[in-house]
Amino acid sequence: MLTYPFSGAEPLYQQLYRYIRNDILAGRLAAGDKLPSKRALARQLNVSVITVETAYDQLVSEGFLETRPRVGFFAAALPGGGRAPEDAAQMEEGAEPAAGSTGRLRTGDAPQAGSGAEQPEESLPRPAFRYDLSASRTPSEIFPFSVWARITRSLLSEQQEALLRTSPANGIPELRTAIARHLYEYAGLRVSPHRIVIGAGTEYLYGLLIQLLGFEKTYGVEWPGYRKILQISESYGVRTEKIALDESGIRPDRLRAQGVDIVHLTPSHQYPTGITMPAARRYELLQWALEGERYIIEDDYASEFSLSHRPIEPLFAIDRDSRVIYLNTFNRKLAATVRISYMVLPEPLAERFARRLDFYACTVSTFEQHTLARFISDGYFEKHLNRLRTYYRHRRDSLLRALRESPLGAVCTVVNENAGLHLLLRPDRPVPEEAFAQALRRRGIRLAGLTDFGAADAGVTDTGPAGKTAAPDGPVYIVNYTALSPEEAPAALREVYEAYREAEGDR
Secondary structure (H helix, E strand, O other): OOOOOOOOOOOHHHHHHHHHHHHHHHOOOOOOOEOOOHHHHHHHHOOOHHHHHHHHHHHHHOOOEEEEOOOEEEEOOOHHHOOOHHHHHHOOOOOOOOOOOOOOOOOOOOOOOOOOOOOOHHHOOOOOOOEEOOOOOOOHHHOOHHHHHHHHHHHHHHOHHHHOOOOOOOOOHHHHHHHHHHHHHHHOOOOOHHHEEEEOOHHHHHHHHHHHHOOOOEEEEEEOOOHHHHHHHHHOOOEEEEEEEEOOEEOHHHHHHOOOOEEEEOOOOOOOOOOOOOHHHHHHHHHHHOOOOOEEEEEOOOHHHOOOOOOOOOHHHHOOOOOEEEEEEOOOOOOHHHOOEEEEOOHHHHHHHHHHOOOOOOOOOHHHHHHHHHHHHOOHHHHHHHHHHHHHHHHHHHHHHHHHHOHHHHOEEEEEOOOOOEEEEEEOOOOOHHHHHHHHHHOOEEOEEHHHHOOOOOOOOOOOOOOOEOOOOOOOEEEEOOOOOOOOHHHHHHHHHHHHHHHHHOO
16 A cells, blocks of 8 residues: 655645655566556545646656556556666755655654654745745646646657747747637637737736837826736836726726826736626726727736636727737746746737837747647647636635634635635734734735735725725735645634734734
């Protein structure tokens, strides 16, 4: 029976991959030994099937396991019988010190000094925060490593000339065509590939847009909102206005009053409030854009993560006058380190880009572009999105269930559970925010509030026609659940509750 001790020091699939790999290298799993099925091992180790599947896929892709149709997974025969784990650890730069007994530490086993056994969990390197509820990242166990590796190997052997060909400024045609097809099949958007521009992150693309649209323009950003967009605008020296939100998002009359020409919006899931802009406000904004040479930059960063309803139709889809620029990214769908984003320009701006900015080199490597193009065109991206939505829905529902069962649930109210990949939490009895923040830090917890995104800035508060503001009364906190596993949620919420009670005593 395979039994392994897991810690919180690294993703579970990486730990499982390493344990099995080292058991094969050390001969504890001999060539031809049959491993448990994915479901059986998941039950045995009390981990998800996805964790086992990802570890198995990686081991198969690296040649440590073999698959036999309708039979299962088997340890592969390695030339020379493999290497000892000490040597195996040196195969990877920066790998952890190998263990003389990497796996099967059973209850009662105690590592002895100098034995080379796994060190206790408390001696392993720990992250800066025990629980980072502000992090928004794709857990490594959900990344399609095996498919990505298989596509990469295929390209390296079949498309060598194409991989070494210089990419056009707006990205290789294969990727732009794949994105255009995805936009049509997923959101019903008909766009020509020549209107798509690929770049390393939406921040880079936003900088290109400032150059394309003009330094003399006045740029508007949602407030509270994504601070980096404000910082980019200010770094280019352009006039930038913070635009307050009401319960429907940005108000066009505020854009007029503050002299804005270009506005950056997140209408499907405004970050961080989670507001979904209603159709009436969307058409009001389109009318505002027609009153001069004005443009709307629609950042649709989380459109695929409408977990409780169908995806919201982009503002871009109802624009008939070429005033909306559509931005999206693969960072949230694959991983932040992938750094591939794209924008769809209206036809007049696509022509202007070709005339004025075609001298730029595309900031995404040709290798990555070809890999992503194949990943999309072969149908893997759609399957990955479906899997990702199911995965995140489970995480969100698990967090909400843990919150209901936690003492924190008795003193807090969930304000918006459909805000994208986070939810908003409001204490029923507000406590001093600084005292609460200090209590959280002492417990190794990172938790951001709306005030961290400028919600309390003087002069940037607003009410709509119904007298409602964008944010609820009192302090509101943002809980990202992408980096918090269902197993961790109860303990994390208990710690937040203890910090809350401590801050309440300091009132």
